Amino acid sequence: MARTPRSIPDPFALLQSEINRLFEDALRGWELAEPRRRGAAGTVFSPRVDVYELPNELVVKVDLPGVDANQIDLNVEEGALVIRGERSEEDPGEQAAWHARERWQGRFGRVVPLPSQVDVDGITAQLKNGVLLVRLPKKTAPTGRQIKIQAG
Numbered sequence: 001m002a003r004t005p006r007s008i009p010d011p012f013a014l015l016q017s018e019i020n021r022l023f024e025d026a027l028r029g030w031e032l033a034e035p036r037r038r039g040a041a042g043t044v045f046s047p048r049v050d051v052y053e054l055p056n057e058l059v060v061k062v063d064l065p066g067v068d069a070n071q072i073d074l075n076v077e078e079g080a081l082v083i084r085g086e087r088s089e090e091d092p093g094e095q096a097a098w099h100a101r102e103r104w105q106g107r108f109g110r111v112v113p114l115p116s117q118v119d120v121d122g123i124t125a126q127l128k129n130g131v132l133l134v135r136l137p138k139k140t141a142p143t144g145r146q147i148k149i150q151a152g
Contacts, residue, residue, distance in 0.1 A: 045108040047083070058136040060112055066103075066132035072132065076120050081112040081134065 045054040050061040054103065062083055089105040114136065122137040 045087075045104040045106065046110055047108055049110055049112060051112060056117065056138055058138065060132075060134040060136070062110065062132040062134070063130065064127070064132050065106075067108075067127075067130070069127045072127065074125055074132075074134065075123060076114070076123065079114055079116070081114055081136070082109070083112070083132070084109045 048063045050059075052059050056081045060081060063086075064085070067085060071087065072083065073080045073085075084107070087093050087105050115137045119139045120136075123134065125132060125134045127133075140149050
């Protein structure tokens, strides 16, 4: 009996399926409890970030559309900026029949390593138009001074 083209399994689809299974098995059970060690691997979504340095500060921009400020937890832990939160799931009601559902919902997290010269006490954050803007001022460089040597 001859095989029809539809009955031949796609080798690339099988490979993709196996790769997905391997990653799911490897990441199963991971939480954000240890963000420095694992990054944001256990989260459902890892938002996009831009990080750049200016002469007096480090700036981090995080895309978080549809997330309110009270849904975001922002901390400095072990020399890293840790961004965690959750975007609430929208419920259109029982009468709705989904045709597509591509927007992410649920937990998110991101870990941004910080250089040691950041002044953690001066960090500010603002959420505007779905973008979280975090400004991390640099510590002022210690100024030098001459030390007099006493004789004798």
